[in-house]
Amino acid sequence: MNAILLMLMGLGAMALGYFVYSKFICEKIFKVDPNFRTPAHEMQDGVDYVPTNKYILWGHHFTSVAGAAPIIGPAIAVIWGWVPAFLWVVFGTIFFAGVHDAGAIWASSRNKAKSIGALTGDIVGNRARSIFMIVIFLVLLMVNAVFAVVIANQLISFPSATVPVWGAIIVALIIGQLIYRKLIGLLMVTIIGVVALYAMIYAGPMFPLALPESVMGLSDRQGWIILLFVYAAIASLLPVWALLQPRDYINGIQLFIGLGLLYAAVIFASPDIVAPAFNTDVPEGTPSLIPLLFVTIACGAISGFHGLVASGTTSKQLDKEPDVRFVGYFGAIGEGSLALAAIIAATAGFATLADWQAIYHSFGQGGVGAFIRGGANILQDGIGLDAVLAQTLLTVMVVLFAGTTMDTGLRLQRYIFQEWGSIYNVGWMQKAAPATLLAVGSCLLLAFGAGGDGSGGMMIWPLFGTTNQLLAGLTLLVITVMLVKLGRPMWYTLAPLIFLLTMTTLGLLIQLKSFYDKGDWFLFTLDIIILVAAILVILESGSTLNKQIKANKTAKNTA
Template sequence: MSVLLMVLLTFFGYILMYRLYGKYLARVIFKLTDDAVVPSKEFEDGIDYVPTKKEIIFGHHFTSIAGTGPIVGPAIAVIWGWVPALLWVFLGSIMMGAVHDFGALVISMRNKGKSISEFTARYINSRTRFFFFLIVFLALWIVIAIFGLVIAIIFNIFPSSVLPVWLQIPISIALGYVIYRRKGNIILWSVIAVLLLYGTMVLGSYFPIKMPTVAGIPPTGVWTIILLIYAFWASVLPVTTLLQPRDFINAYQLLIAMFLMTMGILAAAVSGRLELVAPAVQMHPAEAPSMWPFLFITIACGAISGFHSLVASGTSSKQVKSEPDALFVGYGSMLTEGALATLVIAAVAAGIGLGYHSGGKTLFGLEAWSTHYASWTAAAGLGSKIAAFVTGAANFLSSLGIPQSIAVVIMGVFVASFAGTTLDTATRIQRYIISELASNINLPVLTKRHPATAFAVISAGLLAFASGADGKGALTLWPMFGAVNQTLAALALIVITLYLRGRGGLKWMVSGLPALFMAGMTLWASILNQLNFVSAQKILLLSINGIIILLVLWIAVEGLIKFFSDNQKGVDVQIEH
């Protein structure tokens, strides 16, 4: 199959399924209506609860759920072959991931914008709420610490991306001021802001910034500290000050990057230089774990990710201004992420063959791919995954005549910007989680915005620097994050299933069957991880992973009991349309 045909067919499939399955879910399953009172209007406060146009909230939601997830997952999973990676991304995002995101968003909107941890008590029982809180806190704790490191690594590998990423902040604040305070034209000023952003990329290519060691702290550690401080302030500001306008810019940046990559694929295909150099299927790559179940854990954000339910029920549900907008924001964002993951697969399965620098020479074709993916260990590091995508994507852009140095900056800024959005959003959501939990246990000081955010950032900082001054402490827990994240997706699907079960009929099957599949895959992977941790005598991972397995089994059993209980049907008819 040609790369161009692969991309075009999957893109067409996403558009078709949005119009068919997405609208079926909106009209028949969830019965969205304009008449419903939504949290953004009911609790409008100008800080977190802000009614927002669907195009703007789409930008926030998409850039928050994407981050580097749809990049790092496919960039390593392609080692099992491009066919299984593509099938999981395409089918997973349509039938599981988009249902998961859309469902979590709608249910949160119908529960006063509460997080999925909070409304778990309504659909299962109060016992499960605290356990769910623990899993969510752990997941966000790792995300905040690791994404600070991810951006630090990007800055270290691609110093030309530093200046554009930081200059995007004042550009975004200015855009928010013009749109919200001066009532400027959204489209016009957004285009101007995006043009300014691309202008800074040219500057970045001429003025790369390389962070030195400061007071004995390596560059990655220095950047991690700076980024965590930034995350604190970005997360306590009103969403209209920085979060919304910057994410709107990033949404444009995404569409431009995807368009350029697609055009680059077309140009390279026409020239006859582009081919899929990755194997179609490779069941036993060197040092890699089994494809089953780890393919479904490795590729998360491009297909289904539990973190998405935290964004949907954390920030997005507080900004969507009408129920019908939830389809575009929730279901549409996930399919767009699937499209991005498809382009990532194309970049690491074909684009890398257009030119890959290694050992002082440039390799092409199968030799280039085989060098980078010589083994699981060789391709598994964060820097390795990001470099594979940026190299392949920059090669696509170079096919359009864009200088390689500028192409690298464009893709480096693209990755860093999305990682920054995820860092901000994860910190803000962790604040919500801490505040809700503090409210439940009567600890009023942590219900306030600044103390809760400080707790989120400081705890992440302690994890980041637990192993030393380089800020890489979160990597200690990273081996279990994939399974924790996908376990969270399974649990969110269980909650959605119970919600739909309460509304009668067989509606629950749209989320119930995905819930069974994800629960099976993630428990399987968690148990295999546990056996590996035992043999490697990794006590910390062994302990935390063991606790997660027990909590998951507990919540799953509670969910099954609730599902089959006589009084489940009709228990939730909160909003009848």
């Protein structure tokens, strides 16, 4: 099959989802109100609560939720064949991710921009909230610790990406001042930012920069990880308009240009997909397609991390409630298009089936490397881009998205510690600086305490997919309960919720057996904790949902 046909089918279906399905969900189910006073206006403080242009806010939301995961997951999952990965990305984006992301922003905005964890306490109950926040903390811990390793590895492998990756921070700081102080219009700011960023991408191969292999006893990977967390800590304390918003916005524009170049190269190169549609000869040790496909591809189909961003930072910047559709649902469409590009690069970016099989020789292979290698081949064949420049462009895309996710993730982790401080009346923990130090400290403790070389986060990464999808299911559960309380139709969130919780629970059970067989007692214990937490929250939420449905029927009968 030709990759052009796959691209057109995928993008066409997602466009239809946005123009038709998202309009129905936002107008008929969520009933967004243009006159509703959002928390960004009601609680404006110039730091976290800032009314924001919907295009800039879309850039923040999209790049924060994208990260490297919509590349890694699909580029691993094609080992089962490109058809299952393609179908889950397309239908997951339209009926799961878009509804989940827009719903989380809407639900949070309607409740003073509270996080999904805090909302659980208000809507379901305090016991569910306590358990939910532990799951949230684990997801953030995994994301922050692992993405730091991903970025460090890419900067070591591709030193040509160092200049554009760190230079993008300077560009974002300048853009933040230009936008906030309204010195020039948004269009001109966008042009300046994009030109500056791509000039640095072009210059990157000319000025490759790398850390020394050892400095003060630290390896280059350890050095990069520490620098990344120092940066992320500073970024998480700055006002959102100063760095977070402009960095995310310009990265969002950069991604769409990068995706445009990649999709244009697909049209001109017209590559055939060499990977099998359904792989009946998977390598030994590859787990079953069902349910593992639905937890291997999280970002790009549906991801619980999106709910954390939607209710943690995005809802605090929502200018008008109807912006929920563009920011949340279209943000999910953007990520779905990135996941689709990853599938194409990882299946059509190789000359022969044998070349593809050489990469996918065991489960877990592929990922970022397959995306960069396959995508660079398509860019080179399609639009004649130099091989090193093509690799630099794609590496910068991966690293910048992982970096913006770290920025937001660490800020969200700081919010978690502050919420715990508020819940348990620990005054000093409610302050931004101490909470940030706790967030950074917990990530570094995992990275260096468990891994020694800074890659300790990788140790619990096998549980990320299931934990993340569990979080997405629980977020849909909170939205569903809220809809029932408002007397709105619930099946548009309840159906994906049931499917997701079923697949995630099966995934946790399969992983439990795998950890037991390997004698990995740490992950075995952590898996049990997550599984028990899931069951408790599901039971608590199910009880609340059932009571509310009965209350609605009683009220209807007595009316």
